[in-house]
Amino acid sequence: MPAEGRILYAEHAQDILAATLNLLHSGDPCALVTSLNIEGGAARELGSLAVISGRGDMIGYLSNGCIDRDIINHGLAAIDTGQLKHLRYGAGSPYLDLKLPCGGALELVIDPAPDIAALEAALARLLGRQKTVLSFAGRDGPVQIEYAPKPALILAGRGAILRTTAQLAAHMDFELHLASPDLEDLASLEELNPATRQSMTTPKAAIELPIDSYSAVLLVFHDHEWEQAILMQAARQHPFFIGALGSRKTHAMRIERLRHVGLSAADCAQIQGPIGLVPSLRNASLIAVSALAEITAKLPPSQVRSSSS
Structure with a gap:
């Protein structure tokens, strides 16, 4: 069934990490979504985050509205199976009916069981006005993304x-x-x-x-x-x-x-x-x-x- 949840347009990694940890600590199932590769134009930058709750709500966004609902559906499926999921949109994607108006391609990973300790440590560094690095499971091995504190x-x-x-x-x-x-x-x-x-x-x-x-x-x-x-x-x-x-x-x-x-x-x-x-x-x-x-x-x-x- 298509997702009917809300999309809350948070942008900075600090806010997405805080929202993810709030869901995890309250026992609510959720999945963390990360952009791992961008080819050509994109609405968001590399490493952009979003979290999808078990209710179908998304905090954060990965596109300008063209694929976020589909990402939510994949996120809910990942939560149900407990399995990591990789997605590709745009050039070379199996989802031919979902176009990226900005061109190029976007690769995402959906993690329904993110490492709580790693997220807590990263959030603590950002709140302390320090850079932090998070590691994500790419198709071909780990991908490290460096995040800076909120301006x-x-x-x-x-x-x-x-x-x-x-x-x-x-x-x-x-x-x-x-x-x-x-x-x-x-x-x-x-x-x-x-x-x-x-x-x-x-x-x-x-x-x-x-x-x-x-x-x-x-x-x-x-x-x-x-x-x-x-x-x-x-x-x-x-x-x-x-x-x-x-x-x-x-x-x-x-x-x-x-x-x-x-x-x-x-x-x-x-x-x-x-x-x-x-x-x-x-x-x-x-x-x-x-x-x-x-x-x-x-x-x-x-x-x-x-x-x-």
Whole structure:
């Protein structure tokens, strides 16, 4: 029978692993699906994950809707038999009635009995902001896929731009960290379940910034006195992006002040301004889209195939 379950479009490996472990620990049968090979175009990247529950729900996705229902049916069959299953769609596939509009071919493995200890260890590393490697059973031997932590956005500011940017970033599945001197702003964003929320009491007060190479730091203050301490800390910790709201003139003055208080030219050069792909915007929603698009363009690689045998 065709699957009638829901498809929940989670994307990052961290979320799929957490969902898989929740099902396994609760005793619900499930199957973990992984893309092991891509030829030509594809809707998702190599190593993309999804989990299928015994009810026919899928968390994650492997296509743009063209084959996910069929994958669910194969996943339910694997759960019933308890047997590992390999699938190929596209060129060379036995499923001639299922086309991949993007062309090429996609190879998947469905595992109805994934290694719980391996998944737990991988999830712990990702939550600890470390890369991890998982091994999957390919047709011709084990395939190792390396996964990077979820991209984090450390967003500081106040007002409409802060709120709009935070909401959009949450929908884009960033790990969200918020800082603001405005308690009302922070309270309004509580429903987004940010990883951290910090109240800034004075412009010079130190705050905890969980910065690593998978983090972007974005400042959206109109009152720029709140920026200096954060920018100095961020520039010395080398996230993949640092940006601050303001005009070219404002940015030049910002950099001059940072150099005056001892930030090196190399560290200052990391700080982007004006932010965004589109200059001189005055609408909070458009500024948010423009800034997050710039950050997206600079995201580090999320996962790569490291080896197969």
